[in-house]
Amino acid sequence: MTQPLHKRESLWFAAVAFLLVILLPLADAFGIIDHFTLNTWGKYLCYAILAISVDLLWGYTGLLSLGQALFFSLGGYMFGMYLLLMIGKMGQYKSDLPDFMVFLGHTQLPSFWKPFYYFPFAALMVVLLPGLLSSVFGYLAFRSRIKGVYFSILTQALTYGAALMFFRNDMTMGGNNGFTDFRFVLGYDVRSPGTKRGLFIATAVLLLGVYALCRWLTKTKFGLIQRAVRDSENRVLFSGYAAANYKLFVFVLSGVIAALGGALYVPQVGIINPSEMTTEKSLEAVVWVAVGGRGTLVGPVIGAISVNALKSYATRAFPDLWPLLMGTMFILIVLFMPKGIVGLPTQLHHYWNHWRHHRKPSPEEEEATAELTTKPTSAE
Amino acid sequence: MRGATAPDAAQASIRATIDQALTSTDSAEQTKLIRSLSVTGGPYAAQILALWREGNIFLYKAPDGKKIPVTLVETKDAQGLQAAIKVIDGTPLTGPDGKPISLKFSLLESAETDASLRKAIKDVNDMAALADPDVKLRIRAVQSVANEQNPAKLPALEARLTLEQDPLVKRTIHESIALITLKTGEMKQRIAACVELGNLGSIPSQDALKATVTSATKEGQADLAKAADTALSQIASHVTFVNTIGTMFRGLSLGSILLVVAIGLAITFGLMGVINMAHGELLVVGAYTTYVVQCIFGPGLAISPFGFSFSIPGFHATGAAYDAYFILALPFSFIMAALVGVALERCVIRFLYSRPLESLLATWGVSLLLQQLFRLTFGSNNVQVDSPSWLSGNWTVNDILFGWNRVFVIVFAVLIIVLTWLVLNKTPLGLLIRAVMQKRDMAACMGVRTERVNMLTFGFGSGLAGLAGAFLSQVGNVGPSLGQSYIVDSFMTVVVGGVGNIIGTVISALGIGIVDQSLQQILGNPVLGKILVLGAIILFLQWKPQGLFVTKSRSLES
Amino acid sequence: MNKFLLSAEGLNKSFSGFKAINNLSFYLETGELRTVIGPNGAGKTSFLDLITGRTKPDTGTLNFENNDLLPMNEYEIYRLGIGRKFQTPTVYTDHTVFENLYLSLGGSRGVWNSIFTRIKPEQKQRIEEVLEIIKLTEKAQWKAGALAHGQKQWLEIGMLLAQNAKLLLVDEPAAGMTDEETHRTGELLLSLAGKHTIVVIEHDMTFVRQISKNGRVTVLHQGSVLCEGSVDYVQSNEKVVEVYLGRKAKTV
Incomplete structure (x- = not known):
């Protein structure tokens, strides 16, 4: 049941696209907003991409994956390998090898690193490796019908195992320091405002693309089945659909989306290390989705940007209290705002109706209730 | 005080032997007497002998010309005199009047020691450690004896073995005896030592056994090499276990x-x-x-x-x-x-x-x-x-x-x-x-x-x-x-x-x-x-x- | 190979010691409308679970049109043309009535197909036909969760119709319906008999009498078939009266 995007929605989409791809970069170029702000927003947009990938799984398919941060950082690592090789001899040790390898006493580039000199290969690996990992893991998990919280726990274990692996120095992936000190991307200085602007635009385009893709996908019959799996997976089986295949497709797709976001995140923040691939990071992304409103595509974007903007402010203004605030906020949202910010107007409207209905009983009714409530006490 | 728990009779005999050695003038006899303590002496003897070696035992010339070995208590009285204790029975030295005698340190003659005597004393001390009441220290002493590879100490080890109650120490003594024999014994004994070590599954003896295999092969002692090899594989399986x-x-x-x-x-x-x-x-x-x-x-x-x-x-x-x-x-x-x-x-x-x-x-x-x-x-x-x-x-x-x-x-x-x-x-x-x-x-x-x-x-x-x-x-x-x-x-x-x-x-x-x-x-x-x-x-x-x-x-x- | 559409032989299934299905054999001819009755715990729903692949029997065989059902899973069995309506209405509550039927229509079940397919005019027409039959045309754009209990039951039957299943397994279609709704459900099922093969599990004896006018009734008891025959035969069978109808036999 593919439908053309709603007209008003298209207008909104165009407006946001114009703002992100043209207006903000122009404002940055002319010094209206500073480079730091643009860079920070570039980071938020990467988070928004990650959040969409989480929502595609959780909000639309009912799969709470705690492994999205893993795919995000895998994408980052793959691209980071390319960026690290592009440093060339400009590293601390003035060697062809990346600094950490010199430090660990390597004299030769491990062979699996060599193809990463080529941008197209690195770009391919950004998609391929997370895609492969999510395919294998998803195949195993869905085939044996691991679902609900078991799926969450298993993805948590996957993330944990992968992080342990990347922490090891003999992986030759930088150990716990990861990759940093990047210099060039495609021959441009990664620290120059111009390159940063380019990266911002690339991120914005990716986000818009991902949004449009997911918007389209969720409106197809696939989208219907996706939500059917979320609401009643058993019924889907009894409607003749191999639910596992649908889940696998969504899992791989969102793994790849997260990885793309991660790949653009790394050059903008300038570092990637294994502490990015933890369950907590995945759960943080889940928080953004919950705050914004799951089961919608705007929700994750709003959530990712607003929570992170708040976080940037709070970690500077009251660093000790931020975790308390975030924990509390999360508990309250899960308990009282299941539809997040996006669902808030509907929720408030509902409460308003409820309140008005209960607030204005007719005088007779009021008397009746009063009698009812007083009766038991007087009887005692 | 370690060793204070040893039976009084044994202590008395130890004291008597040491006293005899102290009063003897023949160095060879002295050494022989001291060595006789190496098996039975234990910590008690070691303690007294240590005083001798350090020059803290004195020969008091009694009025009758007899030399009485004594030790001095630490506290000095007003005149700088110290009370003397007889080595032979640990009782205070008394004069003919039965009153305790205090002596002046500087006027006394220390009991002398020569090289062979000092060596004998050290051996007694080493052997004494074998009887240490602390199991861990006992094991360490046994191991240090084994490291010396001195066949002369075998009798002491064997003597200790008859007294030893702790299974772990017993095992270590067996191990040490076998190790010493392996190095210094005759061919038959050496092969027997290999068998013993193998049966014990003695992990620390692996190096010695390996060395034995190498040297035995070089010298064409096939039986020994084979025995050592068997022992090694026995030990290896024990290690796995x-x-x-x-x-x-x-x-x-x-x-x-x-x-x-x-x-x-x-x-x-x-x-x-x-x-x-x-x-x-x-x-x-x-x-x-x-x-x-x-x-x-x-x-x-x-x-x-x-x-x-x-x-x-x-x-x-x-x-x-x-x-x-x-x-x-x-x-x-x-x-x-x-x-x-x-x-x-x-x-x-x-x-x-x-x-x-x-x-x-x-x-x-x-x-x-x-x-x-x-x-x-x-x-x-x-x-x-x-x-x-x-x-x-x-x-x-x-x-x-x-x-x-x-x-x-x-x-x-x-x-x-x-x-x-x-x-x-x-x-x-x-x-x-x-x-x-x-x-x-x-x-x-x-x-x-x-x-x-x-x-x-x-x-x-x-x-x-x-x-x-x-x-x-x-x-x-x-x-x-x-x-x-x-x-x-x-x-x-x-x-x-x-x-x-x-x-x-x-x-x-x-x-x-x-x-x-x-x-x-x-x-x-x-x-x-x-x-x-x-x-x-x-x-x-x-x-x-x-x-x-x-x-x-x-x-x-x- | 054999003349039966569905044949089950020597089925056994126990749950932690409780024998839900006990040496059950059951044969169904094409075009039949079979009613299955039995007291609570007789194994009616467990039997449907076995047919549809929800659970696997401990021993026994299950054949549908010469296909061995045992190695197949739920959706493979569904794709052979076996549709099921559950005891409690199971529809996609967050989807509209129209979407519920759309998801049940025959055709490819593949992932890629689902992404690139668009609804075809004939599919739309079929959905509208079904909506007509189940009398939900006006509520086509309602969320299924907002329907009344009876309407959900009908929607689920409609989903079977949309599927165009050869064998319809209908578990207590009249539960929670008014008398009038129940009667209409019976008529619907009767009108489908012949075109489809139908197994109906039911408690309500009035309803059973209505739909089994021409069909056979199977009585399950403690996981196996107690007796089988016309509704009159079954109702007068002493064993049945004893275990199940007991008091009811006089009142019906």
């Missing part, structure tokens, strides 16, 4: 840690179906409670959460009384964690029973909150929790090391399982818990206050987590993020065991522990082992998606 048992034991203790940590989760997650991501933080509550109780027993505690500083005075207990803190900390840890758990259930979880994914998220929020509270209260650094002295030390049985703390871990796990089993199966609460968990609606119809049972069940599971925390404080560091390192493991344990099944959790915890330790042993790398275990668990769930023990039901919701 020791390693295997050691790995099993470590695996069992790691499994017990997992079990203790996961048992609370087996209740809250397994029985109630609540995904409590704050389970790790409940462990930390227990661990910090232990810390606080310890501080109260000791120097007291000063904390300053949110800038309000206050301090709790301590009892400044020491020794056994201080060690007893841990016993008291256990119930407190249980209670504190149970209270936190009950609060958590009342405030958050009870609204989310039908929404497990949401309860996962909300409890993660709780986990963040609690971690930060710990950080603000106790600081970000680890706090020091002392193990009671009765938890340090170890047993070595047949070369296998059994650390007491690991043994404690296992015993504690058994106790917790028994406690859980008793509560679930032998108490009214347990009956209600099982009823509600199996058929909530039915139980509610029967008048069970399911809300209250939920609360108590969750409190019980949380309390068990608190106990686990008290326990973890004894085997690792206590810090705000302690819980995070156990959360994945504990969920894995429960999932593998089969949700809703305590026995399953027990078997899965021990299984994971043993597999983990075996992989570590094989791969020689703990991280790689851990990663493989996680991989193995994922594959295991392919084979048995519902864990080891499936709780079969006709329920259609599953």
Whole structure:
């Protein structure tokens, strides 16, 4: 049941696209907003991409994956390998090898690193490796019908195992320091405002693309089945659909989306290390989705940007209290705002109706209730 | 004073021999007399001989011209005189009038020693160490004799062997005798020594045996080479055995840690179906409670959460009384964690029973909150929790090391399982818990206050987590993020065991522990082992998606 | 190979010691409308679970049109043309009535197909036909969760119709319906008989009498077939009266 995007929605989409791809970069170029702000927003947009990938799984398919941060950082690592090789001899040790390898006493580039000199290969690996990992893991998990919280726990274990692996120095992936000190991307200085602007635009385009893709996908019959799996997976089986295949497709797709976001995140923040691939990071992304409103595509974007903007402010203004605030906020949202910010107007409207209905009983009714409530006490 | 416990008769004879040696003028006779003590003398003789060697035994010329060997007491009187003690019987030196005689140090003549005498004394001392009452020191002495490779000391070792009661020391003496013979004996004896070492499975003698193989092959002593080779392979299989048992034991203790940590989760997650991501933080509550109780027993505690500083005075207990803190900390840890758990259930979880994914998220929020509270209260650094002295030390049985703390871990796990089993199966609460968990609606119809049972069940599971925390404080560091390192493991344990099944959790915890330790042993790398275990668990769930023990039901919701 | 559409032989299934299905054999001819009755716990729903692949029997064989059902899973069995309506209405509550039927229409079940396919005019027409039959045309754009209980039951039957299943397994279609709705459900099922093969599980004896006018009734008891025959035969069977109809036999 593919439908053309709603007209008003298209207008909104165009407006946001114009703002992100043209207006903000122009404002940055002319010094209206500073480079730091643009860079920070570039980071938020990467988070928004990650959040969409989480929502595609959780909000639309009912799969709470705690492994999205893993795919995000895998994408980052793959691209980071390319960026690290592009440093060339400009590293601390003035060697062809990346600094950490010199430090660990390597004299030769491990062979699996060599193809990463080529941008197209690195770009391919950004998609391929997370895609492969999510395919294998998803195949195993869905085939044996691991679902609900078991799926969450298993993805948590996957993330944990992968992080342990990347922490090891003999992986030759930088150990716990990861990759940093990047210099060039495609021959441009990664620290120059111009390159940063380019990266911002690339991120914005990716986000818009991902949004449009997911918007389209969720409106197809696939989208219907996706939500059917979320609401009643058993019924889907009894409607003749191999639910596992649908889940696998969504899992791989969102793994790849997260990885793309991660790949653009790394050059903008300038570092990637294994502490990015933890369950907590995945759960943080889940928080953004919950705050914004799951089961919608705007929700994750709003959530990712607003929570992170708040976080940037709070970690500077009251660093000790931020975790308390975030924990509390999360508990309250899960308990009282299941539809997040996006669902808030509907929720408030509902409460308003409820309140008005209960607030204005007719005088007779009021008397009746009063009698009812007083009766038991007087009887005692 | 070591050796003071030796029988008086023996002491008297030792003193007499030394006295005789001291008064003798013939150096050869002196040496012979002293050497006669090397087997029987023991620490008692060593002590007196040490005085001789250091020049602290004096020859007092009695009025009748006889030389009486004496020692001086340390305290000097007003005239600078020191009371003298006779070496022969340890009684004060008396004059003809029967009054004690005090002597002037500077006027006395020390009993002399020459090189051969000093050597003899040293040997007696070495041999004396063989009789040291401390088993560890005794073993060390035997080993140092073996290292000397001196066949002259064989008689002493053999003599000691007849007296020795401790099996471990006996074994070490056998080992040492064989090692010395292997080096210095005749061919027949050397081969016999190889056989002996092989039978003993003597791990420290591997180098000597290898050297023997090399030299024997070079010199064409085929029999000896073969015997040494056989012994080596015997020892190698003993090493494998020791390693295997050691790995099993470590695996069992790691499994017990997992079990203790996961048992609370087996209740809250397994029985109630609540995904409590704050389970790790409940462990930390227990661990910090232990810390606080310890501080109260000791120097007291000063904390300053949110800038309000206050301090709790301590009892400044020491020794056994201080060690007893841990016993008291256990119930407190249980209670504190149970209270936190009950609060958590009342405030958050009870609204989310039908929404497990949401309860996962909300409890993660709780986990963040609690971690930060710990950080603000106790600081970000680890706090020091002392193990009671009765938890340090170890047993070595047949070369296998059994650390007491690991043994404690296992015993504690058994106790917790028994406690859980008793509560679930032998108490009214347990009956209600099982009823509600199996058929909530039915139980509610029967008048069970399911809300209250939920609360108590969750409190019980949380309390068990608190106990686990008290326990973890004894085997690792206590810090705000302690819980995070156990959360994945504990969920894995429960999932593998089969949700809703305590026995399953027990078997899965021990299984994971043993597999983990075996992989570590094989791969020689703990991280790689851990990663493989996680991989193995994922594959295991392919084979048995519902864990080891499936709780079969006709329920259609599953 | 054999003349039966569905044949089950020697089925056994136990749940932690409780024998839900006990040496059950059951044969169904093409075009039949079979009613299955039996007291609570007789194994009626468990039997449907076995046919549709929800659970696997401990022993026994299950054949549908010469296909061995045992190695197949739920959706493979569905794709052979076996549709099921569950005891409690199971529809996609967050989807509209129209979407519920759309998801049940025959055709490819593949992932790629689902992404690139668009609804075809004939599919739309079929959905409208079904909506007509189940009398939900006006509520086509309602969320299924907002329907009344009886309407959900009908929607689920409609989903079977949309599927165009050869064998319809209908578990208590009249539960929670008014008398009038029940009667209409009976008529609907009767009108489908012949075109489809139908197994109806039911408690309501009035309803059973209505739909089994021409069909056979199978009585299950403790997981096996107690007796089989016309509704009159079954109702007068002593064993049946004893275990199930007992008191009811006089009142019906």
